[in-house]
Amino acid sequence: MDPGRGGCVIDALIDVFLLGLLVIVAVAVGQSRNLLVAVMLTGIYSLLSASWMLVLDAPDVAYTEAAVGAGVSTVLMLGTLALTTREEKPGPALEPVPLVVALITGLVLLYGTLDMPAFGDPASPVHQHVAPHYLQRSGEEMGIQNIITSVLASYRGYDTLGETSVVLTAAVGVFALLGGRRRRGAPVPEAEAP
Amino acid sequence: MDVVAHWNHWVVVVLMMTGFYVIMARSNLVKKILGLNVLQAAVILMYVTMGKVEGGTAAIYLEDPHAAHHGEAEHGDGHEDDEHHDDGGHHDAPQAHATRPVTYSNPVPHVLMLTAIVVGVATTALGLALVVRIHEAFGTIEEDDLLDLEEGGG
Structure with a gap:
């Protein structure tokens, strides 16, 4: 079962490298105010997760993530940016209430992982x-x-x-929303709530 | 509390919470969808992590266990004279390796996550279509401005 000490060290290094990059890119996606940059970073995030899936012996998932997650979704998002806007409205860098909610949820999840079987355990359920x-x-x-x-x-x-x-x-939903609405007139609000 | 056993899980939880925070904190609708994508990819990573078996390899039958590093789908690599051609007729192909057991990682989480990735892109497409429609109708994709418009209109 033990692939050898050298293999373990290299595996651990690759793990640390990829996971560190994933965290950095995820935070950068949240902090970037330029939506084009954020979309590109999301593509990089997908590609990095695909690389990590390859390390985790999931080549098929990695292919799919690289093709569909990094490819198709990035194209869809770029199309959306072309139809809407590229700049996000400036605002505070950190919102306190969502931060606290995310931190508490994260702590609960971390507590939950302690009951999970160890990584790579062949006896796991x-x-x-x-x-x-x-x-x-x-x-x-x-x-x-x-x-x-x-x-x-x-x-x-x-x-x-x-x-x-x-x-x-x-x-069907996408075509129902966007099909036959190619008019480029003034953005008249049509459904104003009373 | 074993750090080596769980730190993959912990990093994945950090990724999930980054996505969750972006969904809650950012008012821009495209940014919310990006946060949803980050969260979703982290969940997928969590499942794939569970499928890993220590010392295992991808769940593709190896013709030759010694070619484990790049022998995925190659047919009968170095085994042309053996009866290892998996065309359904030879019922002993998997068992032929029973003497030299190969550890495979669990394919079931991988299959579930293949489905999840495709479904995730479908939901992303639908969400982005909604964003485009909202921009056409109201001229903005900022949630704050939309709420202001709603209040001003009422």
Whole structure:
């Protein structure tokens, strides 16, 4: 189980490096007042998390995050900025009430992590239920090498079906909101609440 | 309280709370969606962290355990003469490695998070469409200004 002391040190260094960058970028997203900069930083954040997923043995999730999280969402956000504005209204750097709420929630979550199984523990409950079956049997039951694909497309095919229906719903919603409204007139407030 | 066992989780919690703070504190609607994305990616990282097994590798069958570093989907690499062709007909392919066990990380959290990433982008797209519509209708995407407009109109 022990990959060797040298491997451990390098793994730890990569972990510290990527996680440190993630925290820095996340804070920078919050603090930047230029929305274009913030969107670019979000793309970097997605790419960094994809790199960390690769370290965590999840290449398929990393591909998806890099393509969809860093690619598609960044393009969507840039499109939104082109249609709206690039500058955020200036305001206080730190809002006290949200800060306190976030700190308290964070402390509760940190307290919760103490009950979680240790990182990489093979005896953790996550690994006990269906995963051993997939790992041992999916090769002969599905006949493909990539276990993740077997689980995604077959064992948990209904999840993927649900996912596609969510994507369809979102697409219908986007077209309902934006379709056929290409007029560029004066921004007349149409639905003023009485 | 073991620091090595949990510090990944702790950093992920810090990332989550950064996103949460941005959602609450910033009045700009695009910025709120960016904060939501940061929070969501952190949650995804938390799940992927749970799937990791110490000393494991990606959940893709290896033809040759010694090629663990880059032998993902290569077919029969160095094993052409063996019966390790996974085309469904050979029912002993996974068990053939039972003598040299390979530890795989848990694929189930990975699959769930694949779904979550795609659904997250769908919700982001819907939220951004709402932002565009709000900007068309009111000429601003700042929540404070929108609330002022609402009060002034009433």
